[in-house]
Amino acid sequence: MMDEQKILADSKNYAENLIKSITASLIVISTEGIILSVNPHTCKMLGFSEQELIGKPINTVIDIKDLIFEDMWVKFLIKKGEIINVERTYLAKDGSRIPSLFSSSIIRSDDGNVEGIICMAQDMSERKRVENELERAQKFAQGLIESSMDMIIAVNKDGKITEFNRAAQKTFGYSMEEVLGIDISTLYDSPDEIKKVMEDIGKIGQYSGEITGRGKGGNTFPVIVSASVLQDSDGQSSGFMQVSRDITELKQAEQMKERLINELKKTNEELKKSQNQLVQSEKMASLGQLVAGVAHEINTPIGIGVTAASHFQDITDNILSLYETKQMKKSELEGYFSDAKETSSLILSNLRRTGDLIISFKMVSSDQTSHVQRVFNLKLYIEDIILSLKPKLKHYPLKIEIDCPEKIELDSYPGAFAQVITNLIMNSLNHAYDKGQEGNININVELQNSNVIIRFCDDGKGIPAENRKKIFDPFFTTSRGSGGTGLGLHIVFNVINQTLKGNITCESAVGIGTTFIIRIPLKI
Numbered sequence: 206m207m208d209e210q211k212i213l214a215d216s217k218n219y220a221e222n223l224i225k226s227i228t229a230s231l232i233v234i235s236t237e238g239i240i241l242s243v244n245p246h247t248c249k250m251l252g253f254s255e256q257e258l259i260g261k262p263i264n265t266v267i268d269i270k271d272l273i274f275e276d277m278w279v280k281f282l283i284k285k286g287e288i289i290n291v292e293r294t295y296l297a298k299d300g301s302r303i304p305s306l307f308s309s310s311i312i313r314s315d316d317g318n319v320e321g322i323i324c325m326a327q328d329m330s331e332r333k334r335v336e337n338e339l340e341r342a343q344k345f346a347q348g349l350i351e352s353s354m355d356m357i358i359a360v361n362k363d364g365k366i367t368e369f370n371r372a373a374q375k376t377f378g379y380s381m382e383e384v385l386g387i388d389i390s391t392l393y394d395s396p397d398e399i400k401k402v403m404e405d406i407g408k409i410g411q412y413s414g415e416i417t418g419r420g421k422g423g424n425t426f427p428v429i430v431s432a433s434v435l436q437d438s439d440g441q442s443s444g445f446m447q448v449s450r451d452i453t454e455l456k457q458a459e460q461m462k463e464r465l466i467n468e469l470k471k472t473n474e475e476l477k478k479s480q481n482q483l484v485q486s487e488k489m490a491s492l493g494q495l496v497a498g499v500a501h502e503i504n505t506p507i508g509i510g511v512t513a514a515s516h517f518q519d520i521t522d523n524i525l526s527l528y529e530t531k532q533m534k535k536s537e538l539e540g541y542f543s544d545a546k547e548t549s550s551l552i553l554s555n556l557r558r559t560g561d562l563i564i565s566f567k568m569v570s571s572d573q574t575s576h577v578q579r580v581f582n583l584k585l586y587i588e589d590i591i592l593s594l595k596p597k598l599k600h601y602p603l604k605i606e607i608d609c610p611e612k613i614e615l616d617s618y619p620g621a622f623a624q625v626i627t628n629l630i631m632n633s634l635n636h637a638y639d640k641g642q643e644g645n646i647n648i649n650v651e652l653q654n655s656n657v658i659i660r661f662c663d664d665g666k667g668i669p670a671e672n673r674k675k676i677f678d679p680f681f682t683t684s685r686g687s688g689g690t691g692l693g694l695h696i697v698f699n700v701i702n703q704t705l706k707g708n709i710t711c712e713s714a715v716g717i718g719t720t721f722i723i724r725i726p727l728k729i
C-alpha cells in the first residue's frame with residue numbers, strides 16, 4: 206500500500222515536472238470556458254501570473270474572434286475528441302498578439318464524463334516573422350525586377366522564357382502573356398548569336414557582350430547583354446537570367462561624338478592654318494615697316510650726298526669753264542678748293558652714315574649675326590666683352606661690376622651674346638647718364654634650373670613709362686639728332702628670342718635706373 210502511494214506520488218511529481226519544463230502553453234479550462242490551471246510557460250509567454258489567470262474566462266488569453274462560436278467549439282471538440290494544429294491568436298498582458306499553433310483535447314473522468322478541456326499552444330511569432338520577411342523580400346525582388354530600367358529576362362533550362370520585366374516588354378514590344386513559355390531565340394536576330402550565348406553560359410556560367418535584338422515588329426536593335434546561369438537550391442542549373450540594355454541611343458551618341466571630334470579636329474587645323482597665315486602676314490607687316498624705316502633713314506644721308514655731289518659738279522663745271530676761257534682768278538681757285546674740301550667731306554660722312562645704317566639693318570635680322578655655337582664660360586666671357594669696350598668706356602666715369610658664379614658654362618652663341626651685352630652697355634653710356642656724370646652698372650647672373658637669369662642694371666635716368674613699351678620697336682629712339690637709329694634694342698630683342706632662344710623684359714623707374722632681365726637656356 207505504501208509502495209503504491211509512493212509510486213503514485215512519484216508519477217504525479219514527474220508529471221508536474223514535465224508540465225513545468227514543457228516549452229509550450231498548457232491551459233486547462235472547464236466546459237464553461239473558465240481557466241482552471243496554467244503551466245509556467247503560459248505565464249512566461251503571455252506575461253500574466255498564475256493567479257491573474259485562474260478563474261478567468263478563456264477569451265482573456267485567446268482572441269474572442271477565434272472563439273466566437275465558443276459553445277460550438279466545445280461541442281465540436283467533445284464530439285470529435287480533439288482539434289489539432291490550427292492557428293489561434295493568443296493575447297499577452299501587454300496587449301500584443303501572439304500567433305500560435307493550437308491543439309486541444311477533452312479530459313474525461315474515469316466514468317467518461319467530460320471534466321475539462323486542455324489547450325496547448327506554441328508561439329509561432331518567430332516563424333511568422335520569418336515568413337513575412339521572406340514574403341517581403343520576394344515582393345521587393347519582384348519590385349526591383351519590374352522597376353529596373355534594364356531588361357531582365359529569365360529562361361528555364363529548356364530555353365523558354367519565365368520572366369520578362371516591364372523594360373523588356375517595352376523594348377521588345379511583347380506583353381508578358383505573349384512571351385511566357387516561348388523560346389528565348391525569338392528575341393535574338395541571329396541564331397549564331399544565341400548559340401554563342403548558350404555556349405558561354407554552358408562553359409563558364411556567364412556571357413557578356415553585344416547582340417542584335419529582334420522586336421515583335423521585326424525591328425532590330427543593338428543590345429548589350431550580361432547573362433549568368435541560374436541555380437536551384439541543389440546547385441543545379443535551372444536556366445539563365447540575362448540583364449540587357451538597348452544601346453541604340455548610346456551608339457548614336459557615340460557616332461555623334463566621333464563626328465563632332467572629327468569636325469573639331471578639322472576646325473582646329475583650319476584655325477592653325479589661318480593662325481600661321483596671320484603670323485606670316487604680321488611678319489610681312491613688320492618687315493614692311495622695317496623697309497619703310499630703312500628707306501626713311503637712308504633717304505636723308507643719300508639726299509644730302511646727292512645734293513652735295515651735284516653742288517660739287519656745279520662748282521667744278523664753273524671753275525673749269527673759267528679755267529678754259531683763261532678768266533680764272535687766284536681767289537676763285539682758292540674758293541673752289543675750300544668749297545670742294547667741305548663738299549667732299551660732307552659726301553664722305555653721309556656715305557659712311559649710309560654704310561653704318563646698312564650694317565645695322567643687316568643685324569636686325571638676327572640670323573645674319575654670328576652663328577658659331579660653342580661652350581663658353583659665362584663670367585670670363587662677360588669680362589672679355591667689357592675689356593673689348595675699354596677704349597670707349599675710358600671716356601666715361603662708370604663702374605661696371607660683374608656678379609656671376611664662376612662655373613657657369615653656356616652652350617650657345619657667344620657672338621650673339623656679346624652683341625646683346627655690348628648694345629646694353631652702349632645704351633647705358635648713351636642714354637642713362639649726363640655727360641661726365643658718374644654711374645654704376647651691375648651685371649648679376651644666377652642659375653635657375655636649366656636657364657641663366659641675367660639682370661643688367663644701371664642707376665641712370667630711367668625710361669619714362671610711355672617710352673618703355675616702345676623701346677624694343679625698330680626705329681624708336683630718343684636721340685635721333687645725335688646719331689641714334691632706334692635699332693639697338695630691336696636687335697637685342699630679336700637676337701635673344703631667335704638666336705639665343707630666351708626672352709628679355711625691362712623694368713625702369715625714372716631717376717632710379719633701368720634693369721633688363723634676360724633669361725636664356727644653358728644649352729640650346
Ligand SMILES: Nc1ncnc2c1ncn2[C@@H]1O[C@H](COP(=O)(O)OP(=O)(O)OP(=O)(O)O)[C@@H](O)[C@H]1O
Nearest residue numbers: 632633636637667676682683689690691692693694
Ligand atoms: N639704359 C637706358 N637708360 C635710359 N634710356 C634707355 C636706355 N636704354 C635704352 N633707352 C631708351 O630706349 C631707346 C631705344 O634704344 P635703342 O638702343 O633701341 O635705340 P638707340 O640707342 O636710341 O639707337 P641705336 O641703338 O640704334 O643707336 C633709346 O633711344 C632710349 O630712349
Ligand SMILES: [Mg+2]
Nearest residue numbers: 631632693694
Ligand atoms: Mg642703342
